[in-house]
Amino acid sequence: MxxxxxxxxxxxxxxxxxxxxxxxxxxxxxxxxxxxxxxxxxxxxxxxxxxxxxxxxxxxxxxxxxxxxxxxxxxxxxxxxxxxxxxxxxxxxxxxxxxxxxxxxxxxxxxxxxxxxxxxxxxxxxxxxxxxxxxxxxxxxxxxxxxxxxxxxxxxxxxxxxxxxxETSYFKTEAVKVSNLREMIDAFSEYDQNYRYSVAWFDPLAKGESLGKGVLSLGNIARLGEIDSGKQKYPLKLHSQKKLDLPMFLPNFALNKLSGQILNKIIEYSQANAPELTHYDKFFFPLDAIGQWNRGYGTRGFIQYQFVIPMNDEYKILKEAMNLISSSDCTPFLNVLKKMGEGSKYLSFPMEGFTLAIDFPISKKLPALIRKLDDLILSAGGRVYLGKDAFLGKEVFRKMYPxxxxxxxxxxxxxxxxxxxxxxxxxxxxxxxx
Ligand SMILES: Cc1cc2nc3c(=O)[nH]c(=O)nc-3n(C[C@H](O)[C@H](O)[C@H](O)COP(=O)(O)OP(=O)(O)OC[C@H]3O[C@@H](n4cnc5c(N)ncnc54)[C@H](O)[C@@H]3O)c2cc1C
The missing domain is CATH 3.30.465.10 (Uridine Diphospho-n-acetylenolpyruvylglucosamine Reductase; domain 3)
Structure with a gap:
């Protein structure tokens, strides 16, 4: 403390x-x-x-x-x-x-x-x-x-x-279901031409042939002529101030592979069935709808591990990272996969490649998994996002951020x-x- x-x-x-x-x-x-x-x-x-x-x-x-x-x-x-x-x-x-x-x-x-x-x-x-x-x-x-x-x-x-x-506060969206990592990476490239915003979720417990199966969510800000004025009366509608509050910490025993699987099924369903016209609050900030959502991870807390790897070896490295995660005894919860463009300077995180962010409740086995992931990311020329990091040591940090x-x-x-x-x-x- x-x-x-x-x-x-x-x-x-x-x-x-x-x-x-x-x-x-x-x-x-x-x-x-x-x-x-x-x-x-x-x-x-x-x-x-x-x-x-x-x-x-x-x-x-x-x-x-x-x-x-x-x-x-x-x-x-x-x-x-x-x-x-x-x-x-x-x-x-x-x-x-x-x-x-x-x-x-x-x-x-x-x-x-x-x-x-x-x-x-x-x-x-x-x-x-x-x-x-x-x-x-x-x-x-x-x-x-x-x-x-x-x-x-x-x-x-x-x-x-x-x-x-x-012109409006809505997004024209499309959801693309993919059955494995190769399809996911290809889908990012294919849909890049048509959509400015893209983010993917994958099933973190999927293995073998289905490793990387998930949903790519895409969107563009809707123009005025693209919304139905009958349904969307206010084209520039503000987000609602109402949110559902998690009143207490969930008990630590509730965080296990089964609850992880259930949560990921819910995410898969909602991502794959998102409405074609989505308000920015849902598109950009879905977690904001639940006040104090962090309590869902129990009193031990959680970390979000986010890394970026350069483009050349993305399939191999993402596959290795996903395999390390799915075969570990740590329970992965929410995850986000994104494409990144060129980075900035000094300690700024991004580089051209893919970034993956994934939540883990704190457990005894987590530091060992994070160390393995750090080594893999470093060997691939990638780095960990300091805005989310809680574990990185001095030596690895200096190599990741030269x-x-x-x-x-x-x-x-x-x-x-x-x-x-x-x-x-x-x-x-x-x-x-x-
Ligand atoms: C649900 C969720 C989703 C997120 N998604 C993303 C994402 O998609 N992309 C992304 O990049 N990040 C994401 N983040 C991380 C978040 O955007 C950053 O951590 C951000 O810096 C938090 O801002 P804050 O105001 O809460 O700052 P704090 O968390 O309070 O502080 C962050 C840093 O900012 C410094 N700081 C704050 N104010 C000042 C100031 N006035 N002058 C100098 N330094 C200052 C603090 O010293 C600290 O080092 C997400 C976080 C959450 C909780």
Whole structure:
């Protein structure tokens, strides 16, 4: 259990005073990272509650806001004006600061790239250099190092982001059932031409001939003429605020191969039978419909393991990873397979290839499985997503992210005394200059 001092910050002056203390600190957004990057033992974990809108250009869609505003709040304000955040993760409850710190990717990464591509500028308060404006033309190195920089360079204060024009809040979707991994990989390529957004689910317990059987879900934002105005009365309909809350933690014994199988059958059915016209909330953020869904994994908790591997050997490596998972004693629950395009710089996760994310409840055998998967991914030239990671060690991390040292040089300029830390930076040795 990590003991931290939690503090809610509503003004940047409060943060500047904390930086003058000797105690280390880390900023926290909405805490949607799966691992240990938004917490810090023996220091301050500072909850970012700064979420005001500063400026919006109705003609261009350029928005300037404080970094604690969430994707959900941006949608709530701008959807009826026909603007939407262009790159969103699988939940809308993330802040702009958190989206930058993990350089998040969405369902169209192979076309749109990561979050860096929709941000034109941010301001950041750093221990050594104070307040900096960072963009592609000013402090360029710091600008790129902050994307995927795990909140370790400074407090991102304001963010300027380009929103995307939309005609409706619906997606024209198609579901393609595939019977094995080869068909899955081919289907991604085949349907790429017609659909911008794609994501697949596979049966994690399938073996042999049916290894990789699953459903590829595809979608494009619907144009006005593509929706039925009789049924969809409001083309720019906002998501519902109602959600079903999991009232308590499920007992740990409920998490077993059988419950895993039942859950995966339900997912298979709902993915394969998704309506042709789907609201963005269901298409982008299906888990948001269940409040505190993490309680479903019991009190022991869970991890999500996400990796990316380059294109050349994707069939062989994905097959090996799926075999390792299905033959382990660990129970795989939710999973997501996506295609990725070119990556960015420094500690940003993506690279051109395939990425697989998969949930596992914590168990005694899990660390051994994760170590095997880490070795496989490293040998394939791939890497693990730090936004989800909880296990990676320093040595493997350095091989997976060879630009770590260049990143650390930027950190050294901004924070020579290592005032900003988190549990991830300790585990990965990201402040080795201290
Ligand atoms: C259901 C679900 C689905 C997800 N799907 C995806 C996905 O499809 N793609 C993807 O890329 N990620 C995905 N994620 C991960 C999520 O997008 C990231 O972990 C994101 O960073 C969380 O943002 P947050 O505001 O909750 O930040 P937190 O989790 O609170 O913090 C994350 C990091 O951001 C830093 N940080 C936060 N605010 C600031 C700030 N103002 N200045 C500097 N640093 C700051 C923190 O220090 C920390 O290092 C998913 C997570 C969940 C729970």
């Amino acid at each position: 990590i003991e931290t001092k939690l503090k809610q910050l509503t003004g940047i002056d409060q943060y500047e005073s904390i930086l003058n203390f000797d105690e280390p600190n880390i900023v926290r957004g909405l805490g949607r990272s799966y691992g240990d990057q938004a917490v810090l033992a023996n220091g301050f974990t500072l909850k970012n509650r700064m979420s005001r809108i500063i400026a919006f250009d109705e003609d261009t869609g350029l928005l300037k806001a404080e970094s604690g505003i969430s994707i959900a709040e941006i949608i709530e304000v701008f959807i009826n004006k026909g603007w939407f955040p262009p790159i969103v993760p699988g939940t809308k409850f993330v802040t702009l600061g958190g989206a930058i710190a993990n350089d998040i990717h969405g369902k169209a990464h192979h076309v749109d790239g990561t979050f860096v591509n929709c941000v034109s500028e941010f301001t950041m308060i750093t221990p050594e250099k104070g307040r900096l404006i960072c963009s592609r033309s000013e402090n360029e190195e710091i600008f790129y190092a902050a994307f995927g920089g795990l909140g370790l360079l400074g407090w991102i204060d304001t963010v300027t982001i380009q929103l995307k024009k939309i 630009q770590w040292e260049e990143w650390q040089n930027v950190k050294l300029q901004l924070d020579p005394e290592g005032k900003i830390q988190n549990e991830t930076s300790k585990r990965l040795g990201l402040l080795s200059y201290l």
